[in-house]
Every structure is written in C-alpha cells, then in structure tokens.
Amino acid sequence: MPAPPAATISVRATLDMLDGPKRELADGVANDRYAFWLGSGISRERMPDLRDLAKRILIELQARVVSADNACRFRKALTAVVALTTPSDDEQSGIDFSLSPDQWPAFDILAARLINNYARMLNVTVDGEEADYLLWDILNAASIYADATIEPDAEHLCLAALAIEGAASEMPSANWDPLVERAISSLAGAQPILRVAVAPSDVRSARRRANLYKFHGCALAALNNPGEFRKHLIARQSQINGWVANNPVVAPFLTHLIVTRPTLMLGLSAQDSNIQGLFAAAEAQLAWRWPSHPPAYAFSENALGGDQESLLQNVYHLDYTPEHRPLMEAEALVQAYAKPLLLALYLFVITAKLKMLVTHKLPDLADADREKLHRGLEHARNHISEGLEPTAIAVSELLTLSGRAMTMLRDGTLPDASGGVYVPISPDAIDRMPADPTLAGSGVCEFAIASGLIGLGLERGLWTAEKPDAADATSGALLLSGRSGPARVYFAASQRAAIRLGTNGLIADNDDAVIIHSHENPPAMPRSPRRPPGRTGLATVREVSLEELLASGSEVEDLLERFRSKVAL
Structure with missing residues (x-):
C-alpha cells in the first residue's frame, strides 16, 4: 500500500504550499500566533505504538x-x-x-x-x-x-528551534514523553528557554519563551516523583471523561488558549472526549468565525478524520453550512505530516525574519529592489531545502550549522554546548522584532542583506553554494564557488567578532576565504598561516564591509555588482 501524500511530500513541496495556499498559516506561525497542540503522532517513530x-x-x-x-x-x-x-x-x-x-x-x-x-x-x-x-x-x-536513551526526532528538534526563535511559545501536549524538553535542552543548553507545566500549580511559575503544558501528564515526572505525578498520567477512559471536571485549573487555562490563539494540531487526532470538550467550551465563550485570518484551525494530516470534522462542526457551528463546509475543511487540512511541515515552517520563519531585517535596515528601499533581495533569500532557502530529508540526523546538522554560523557572526567563536549549539536570529517573533533596541547595531540586518545578495547570485548562476564541513571548525559559514574557485565565507557582525575569528583560529591569513563584515572593516590583525596559499596572484582573505557598500547606494543591481567585485568569485 503506497504511503499517503502527507508522508511523502518533500520539504521543498511543503515550502511551496506555505508560500501559496497555506501562506496565512505560515505567516501566523512566524508571528507566534498559533498554539501548537501536540499528540502522539510526533513521537511515533520514537515511542511504542x-x-x-x-x-x-x-x-x-x-x-x-x-x-x-x-x-x-x-x-x-x-x-x-x-x-x-x-x-x-x-x-x-x-x-x-x-x-x-x-x-x-x-x-x-x-x-x-x-x-x-x-x-x-x-x-x-x-x-x-x-x-x-x-x-x-x-x-x-x-x-x-521516560527512557533516557531515546533521542528526540526531527519533529521535536524543529519544535525546539521554532520555540527558541520565539515562534512556538504555547505548546499544549497530550504526550507523556520528554522529547520536546530534551530537544530544547540539546539546542539551548542550560538556558532558561522552556517552562513545563504538569501539575495545576505549575501554571503559576514564570512564563518563558516557550511554555509546554503536558495536560495528560509527564512520564519523567511520574517516574521521578510518583507520589506527586503518577496521578497526572491520563490514559483511562474514566480519567478522560472526567478530566474537565477534575481539572478546574488546567482546563480553563487551556480553554483560554483556544479562545485567544488559533490552533495548529500536530500528530493529534482530537478523538479524546476531554479535548473535544475543551474546544466546545472555548466556542461557547468566544467562537472563532469562519473565515478568520489566519485560519483558526489547522490539522497536519493526510485527510481529516471524523473527530477533526466533529471538532470543526462544533467550533465553527455558526458558519458550518453545506456551502461553507468543503472550503472550511480544505482550509483546515494541511496535507503534510509533522516532519516535513515543521521543517518547512522553520525554514519559512528564518527566511521571513531575514526579510524583515532587510526592510528594517533599508525602510526606503524601492519595492522592486526589496523584492529582489527577498527573492534572493527565498532562493537560498529553497536551495537548502532541495534534497533535505526531515530526519533527526539531517535536522540536527542543519540546526548545528545554523547555530555555528550565527555564533561566529556575533562572537567570532564556535558555540559552547552549555550555552546551546543553536543561536536564533532573534528570540522574538517577527512582529516584535522591531521593538528590540539592539537590532540596529547588532549587525544581523547587514547579515540579512548579504544573505539576500548571495541568494540572488545563486539564482543567477554567479556562484554555487555548499554547506560547510560540520566536523571542520575552520570551514566557515558556507562554501561559495565561482569562476575563480571556491572560498570559505564568514560573517562578522562587529570588529570584535572579526578579530576573534582570527584569534580563535577559525581563519588564517592565507585561507581562501571571504569575511563579510556588517560594519566597517577592522584594522588588519596578524594571523598565523596554517597552510600554503591556495591561489597565487589574488589576496586569499577578502574582506567586504556591507556598511561601506550601502553607503555608496542601495540599488540592488549596482549593490550586487560591487559585492561581487569585493568577494572576487
């Protein structure tokens, strides 16, 4: 029997869906509008069925x-x-x-x-x-x-990255396993990113960037403290039927989430009566009308099941007519399972943040020029997605390399595992990013513009790009190859970061490399050569200042030519 389309859809095709008919959903996620309702489907390949x-x-x-x-x-x-x-x-x-x-x-x-x-x-x-x-x-x-030997899967890692990026702050979960928590810990180290609420009193603890509500209990908590948490493991029919009545704190708390945030269900069939009851109670308080923008309900499924159709009938009952029903169900169905959908959402969010940074830095940029840089970013994103499989190994490598590039950009060093191997572009959702007072001087806006130029060059065939060697600390953020050969590319948000790239041994004077500075080039610093020169007749380390390039004009065709001349590829 062939696998369902939701299981076989590629990450690239899922991105096309997010750019097209599911664009409102994707934009909503990028702005941290959605509550991610998690079910056993996201742990299917890690836990017994x-x-x-x-x-x-x-x-x-x-x-x-x-x-x-x-x-x-x-x-x-x-x-x-x-x-x-x-x-x-x-x-x-x-x-x-x-x-x-x-x-x-x-x-x-x-x-x-x-x-x-x-x-x-x-x-x-x-x-x-x-x-x-x-x-x-x-x-x-x-x-x-709670088995400590079970590692997070691709879904958990993508959820963790979205949470660290500030795009998944609310995650009600029916799952007992601690794989989301382990994924966030593996990416963020000991940073206080996540709040986990299991017992009713846990909702009193301080909110964090990501908040996980394990309303059916937590296996790890029950194993470590059975006297307190064994009773919170919800599985029996009698528990499910009486859950709302027996949870006067958590049930209204989750109902409030349904009332105030659109719902994205991942790996959750919504068959349990307590879940259906929560959504019915929320509808009675303040119903979502159809259509709403972004869509109030979305299900990551191959097809809507009876329980999901029943939920839509309850929550949209004021508008659930024979005329609307097919459109309503088509809007709610996102025909991609959690693996490809979450990875595509992560790539969409990252690209959307970079687009926002371009606009933040260049608010007066002509629409046509802005569109070119945005298209360059999308092309670079799509290039990454081609052939990218939503597996734990591939996702872990992607997030590790992304974290490494951002750490070198900001600090001129490699990530420290205790502080996390993943570093966000911004801890804020897109609509909150402009309120960050450090944004203008952080160097990430110029990084976004440089990324757009690189993507535009990729689209036009000016160079090709490959990922760096994850095992080689000196392989840069990416490898670009043009007519004059390959070069390792580094980004530096400040003079301090640029200098530390050399003092930390990540680059040497005779490296075949390009350093793209967000601000002005720092004074030349002596570096110890590690290898014979890769080419002759060409300075092997080329340094490009985005600030200087932009000072000479932001018209994109001219900017790309001057950028291309500086990187000498």
Whole structure:
C-alpha cells in the first residue's frame, strides 16, 4: 500500500504550499500566533505504538493467569480486554487462555482493534490493584516513555528551534514523553528557554519563551516523583471523561488558549472526549468565525478524520453550512505530516525574519529592489531545502550549522554546548522584532542583506553554494564557488567578532576565504598561516564591509555588482 501524500511530500513541496495556499498559516506561525497542540503522532517513530502496547497487555495479563483458578483476577481482566475487540465466533474459538496470546490465530487482528479502544482497555481494572494497574505495572509506562536513551526526532528538534526563535511559545501536549524538553535542552543548553507545566500549580511559575503544558501528564515526572505525578498520567477512559471536571485549573487555562490563539494540531487526532470538550467550551465563550485570518484551525494530516470534522462542526457551528463546509475543511487540512511541515515552517520563519531585517535596515528601499533581495533569500532557502530529508540526523546538522554560523557572526567563536549549539536570529517573533533596541547595531540586518545578495547570485548562476564541513571548525559559514574557485565565507557582525575569528583560529591569513563584515572593516590583525596559499596572484582573505557598500547606494543591481567585485568569485 503506497504511503499517503502527507508522508511523502518533500520539504521543498511543503515550502511551496506555505508560500501559496497555506501562506496565512505560515505567516501566523512566524508571528507566534498559533498554539501548537501536540499528540502522539510526533513521537511515533520514537515511542511504542498502540498496537504494540495492546499486544503487551494481552501477553502480560495471560502470563499472570492461574489456569486452575476459574475465578483468577487476571483471567477476569484478560476476558474484559478481549471483549473490547468483539471477536467473531471463529476468532473466539482460537482464543485459549492457556496459551500466550501471540499464539492465538487472531492475535494481530485483536491487537489492531484495541488501538481505537486503548482508553477503554486501560480502564480495565484488576481486583485488589490500583485503578491504573495496567498502565503503571503491566505496561511500566513511566519507564518506557521516560527512557533516557531515546533521542528526540526531527519533529521535536524543529519544535525546539521554532520555540527558541520565539515562534512556538504555547505548546499544549497530550504526550507523556520528554522529547520536546530534551530537544530544547540539546539546542539551548542550560538556558532558561522552556517552562513545563504538569501539575495545576505549575501554571503559576514564570512564563518563558516557550511554555509546554503536558495536560495528560509527564512520564519523567511520574517516574521521578510518583507520589506527586503518577496521578497526572491520563490514559483511562474514566480519567478522560472526567478530566474537565477534575481539572478546574488546567482546563480553563487551556480553554483560554483556544479562545485567544488559533490552533495548529500536530500528530493529534482530537478523538479524546476531554479535548473535544475543551474546544466546545472555548466556542461557547468566544467562537472563532469562519473565515478568520489566519485560519483558526489547522490539522497536519493526510485527510481529516471524523473527530477533526466533529471538532470543526462544533467550533465553527455558526458558519458550518453545506456551502461553507468543503472550503472550511480544505482550509483546515494541511496535507503534510509533522516532519516535513515543521521543517518547512522553520525554514519559512528564518527566511521571513531575514526579510524583515532587510526592510528594517533599508525602510526606503524601492519595492522592486526589496523584492529582489527577498527573492534572493527565498532562493537560498529553497536551495537548502532541495534534497533535505526531515530526519533527526539531517535536522540536527542543519540546526548545528545554523547555530555555528550565527555564533561566529556575533562572537567570532564556535558555540559552547552549555550555552546551546543553536543561536536564533532573534528570540522574538517577527512582529516584535522591531521593538528590540539592539537590532540596529547588532549587525544581523547587514547579515540579512548579504544573505539576500548571495541568494540572488545563486539564482543567477554567479556562484554555487555548499554547506560547510560540520566536523571542520575552520570551514566557515558556507562554501561559495565561482569562476575563480571556491572560498570559505564568514560573517562578522562587529570588529570584535572579526578579530576573534582570527584569534580563535577559525581563519588564517592565507585561507581562501571571504569575511563579510556588517560594519566597517577592522584594522588588519596578524594571523598565523596554517597552510600554503591556495591561489597565487589574488589576496586569499577578502574582506567586504556591507556598511561601506550601502553607503555608496542601495540599488540592488549596482549593490550586487560591487559585492561581487569585493568577494572576487
């Protein structure tokens, strides 16, 4: 059976979708408008799936059955679980409690049926045990989902990068695993980026750039402190049905998010009654009308399921007419799963920030010239996206190289793991960036203009670009190759950063390199050569000042020619 289009769509094609029919969604994310509602789908390739959990429950319960005891409490529980699968007469005839369930002819079929009955399955009790015995003791869920050896996947890394960039500040999550937290820690080090709220009192803690609300509990917290957090692991049908009534603090808090922020659901089917109840309660308080701008609801799916259609019917009920319904559902469906969608959103946000910086630096730039620089940035983004796979390895390399380039730009050094390997263009969403009083002198505006010029040169075939060698600290921010050969490119936001590129050993006098300074060139500093000259007859380290280039005019065609002359490629 072929994979669904949402699973096979490329990052490049997803970007086309964000540039086109889903542009309002992408702009909304870039401005931190959306609450990211996270479900198990974003951890599907890291955590056991529901079919495996169902199989484990069947096998573990059967292993505890005392064959000679017809009143065995485990037999009673196993019988109740099997009954949820409504086996046919033929299937029932093959069920033998004296045999391990994996020897039953219909074992796989029964386990598959339990997927849509997982909450009812976990609601089955064992006489003499706590109500969550199947979850806590049979599945050992806290240990499984908090396993320290499990690394974040591409989705978690992209969410972390968006959060660090200030574009994903609100993340309600139904997931127990700590993979979003680990992803942010791996990128930001010990920086106080993330607030995690599990217990009701956690919402009193100070807000941070990113706020994760684990409204179904946290496996790591439950494992480390079962007395406090075991009760917060939500899985049983009775817990889900009574969740809103039993959570007088968190339920209104999440309802407020639904009322005040558009919703982007990632890997979340919205089938649980407590989630449906939250959205229905929010609609009763202050309904989103359709259409809204940006769209109030978006689902990262291959097709809308019944639960998502039901949610739209509830929240848009004032406008949910036969005429509007097809348009409403088409608008809400984002036909890309979380892996390609989040990676494309990250690339879109980064590019949108650079475009904003161009405009901030050159507010009077002619529209045609601004469009050329913006097009150059988009071309560079698309160049990066070509062939980019949304895997943990590829995303980790991309974010590491981005962080390295930004650290060299600002500090003339390499990132320190304790401070994080990823450095944002800005910690603010786009619409808040102009309020940053340090922006004008930070050098990032000139970096954005230089990036646009490089992208424009790529589009016109003036040079080609390759990523640097992640294992080579001296490989620069990128490698550009033109008629005169390849050169390593460095960016320096200040004289201090430029000088430190040399003193930290990241560049030498006889490197075949280009240093693009945001401001004026610093005085020449002695550097120790590391290798014989790469070319003769040409100064190997060329230094370009964007400030000086802009002082001579900002008309883009002329600016590109003067830039090209300086970099000598």
